[in-house]
Amino acid sequence: MTTPQDIIRRDVLAMTSYPVPDATGFIKLDAMENPFSLPPVLAAHLGEHLAGVALNRYPAPRPEALIEKIKRAMGAPAACDVLLGNGSDEIISMISMACAKPGAKVLAPVPGFVMYQMSAKLAHLEFVGVPLKPDMTLDADAMIAAIAEHQPAIVYLAYPNNPTGTLYDDADMERIIAAANKSLVVIDEAYQPFAQQSWLPRADQFDNVVVMRTVSKLGLAGIRLGYLAGRSTWLNEIDKVRPPYNVNVLTQAAASFLLDHIDVLDSQAAELRAQRTKLAEAVAALPGAEVFPSAGNFLLVRVPDASILFETLLTARVLIKNVSKMHPLLANCVRLTVGSAEENAQLLAALKLVLH
Numbered sequence: 001m002t003t004p005q006d007i008i009r010r011d012v013l014a015m016t017s018y019p020v021p022d023a024t025g026f027i028k029l030d031a032m033e034n035p036f037s038l039p040p041v042l043a044a045h046l047g048e049h050l051a052g053v054a055l056n057r058y059p060a061p062r063p064e065a066l067i068e069k070i071k072r073a074m075g076a077p078a079a080c081d082v083l084l085g086n087g088s089d090e091i092i093s094m095i096s097m098a099c100a101k102p103g104a105k106v107l108a109p110v111p112g113f114v115m116y117q118m119s120a121k122l123a124h125l126e127f128v129g130v131p132l133k134p135d136m137t138l139d140a141d142a143m144i145a146a147i148a149e150h151q152p153a154i155v156y157l158a159y160p161n162n163p164t165g166t167l168y169d170d171a172d173m174e175r176i177i178a179a180a181n182k183s184l185v186v187i188d189e190a191y192q193p194f195a196q197q198s199w200l201p202r203a204d205q206f207d208n209v210v211v212m213r214t215v216s217k218l219g220l221a222g223i224r225l226g227y228l229a230g231r232s233t234w235l236n237e238i239d240k241v242r243p244p245y246n247v248n249v250l251t252q253a254a255a256s257f258l259l260d261h262i263d264v265l266d267s268q269a270a271e272l273r274a275q276r277t278k279l280a281e282a283v284a285a286l287p288g289a290e291v292f293p294s295a296g297n298f299l300l301v302r303v304p305d306a307s308i309l310f311e312t313l314l315t316a317r318v319l320i321k322n323v324s325k326m327h328p329l330l331a332n333c334v335r336l337t338v339g340s341a342e343e344n345a346q347l348l349a350a351l352k353l354v355l356h
């Protein structure tokens with residue numbers, strides 16, 4: 001008789017699945033989702049558009065029209081190519097798989113996005129985390145020293161970083177890109193709608209840089225679409241490990257339709273940026289709360305006791321993320337997604353139960 005324990009990799013047996021808490025009945029401020037839905041008329045038009053999609057056909061392997069729309073919407077240089085993924089999580093997996101030579105390493109600042117490490121581990125790449133400074137800014141000297149020591153295949157720079165919200169200093173980024181001249185540098189701009197700064201217009205100036213984006217944080221987390229922009233010399237190789245038909249026809253059609261109405265999503269992002277400013281000021285005024293500057297649609301906040309705060313908010317039916325166990329630099333830190341004005345008011349009321 002065979003059991004999974006005989007067959008499955010030991011490191012996989014020891015893992016737990018990516019935890020997604022049930023948020024039914026909660027104000028959901030744990031996953032950086034856009035709280036707004038589409039205007040009903042637009043949603044109805046989208047429905048008609050999707051009704052015309054040929055579900056009996058496999059997706060186009062390279063949907064040129066959609067890629068052109070994405071390039072225009074992103075302001076990508078003409079010289080850049082674009083690769084699509086089932087969310088940027090899938091693109092991270094593809095990059096890991098394509099670079100997983102024996103002994104190859106992945107390097108990123110920590111605390112950072114957990115999928116860089118997770119995906120490295122699954123592809124048998126060694127992950128090297130370089131701590132941020134206590135104020136969550138980049139330790140560029142430590143990064144450069146670690147790059148020299150480890151000669152990583154891949155360097156990830158989330159611009160801005162999750163879960164800290166930090167938009168790294170551009171001069172530091174340039175120094176790291178220059179130091180990593182034997183690596184592929186992946187700049188992850190998942191929060192670009194909230195940061196409004198980008199390396200993409202300059203992506204073709206570097207021979208070792210690709211820029212990754214997603215529609216998830218912009219309000220389309222449910223359709224799962226990420227994209228990677230860069231020189232075709234890189235993208236052609238990564239494309240070889242892409243599962244065929246990875247972006248389904250409904251996602252392609254929804255993205256194509258909504259890119260023609262990007263102003264709707266852009267104005268939702270503008271509202272969330274305004275809400276971020278208000279929420280940051282209000283939280284910073286609470287006794288014991290330290291708010292880190294954020295260029296994302298979330299705030300990293302240090303409080304006297306993150307567990308008590310998290311549990312109290314749960315009781316008040318507000319779901320946030322307690323990140324305090326993720327890394328020593330995040331001791332007693334929680335991450336609050338910026339919601340609508342109403343959601344943020346309820347979040348603040350719940351925070352005041354603890355911080356007063």
Ligand SMILES: *Cc1c(COP(=O)(O)O)cnc(C)c1O
Binds near residue numbers: 090158214221
């Ligand atoms: C949310 C997030 C992503 C993942 O995006 P998907 O396209 O939804 O897979 C990538 N990078 C960072 C830094 C994120 O926070």
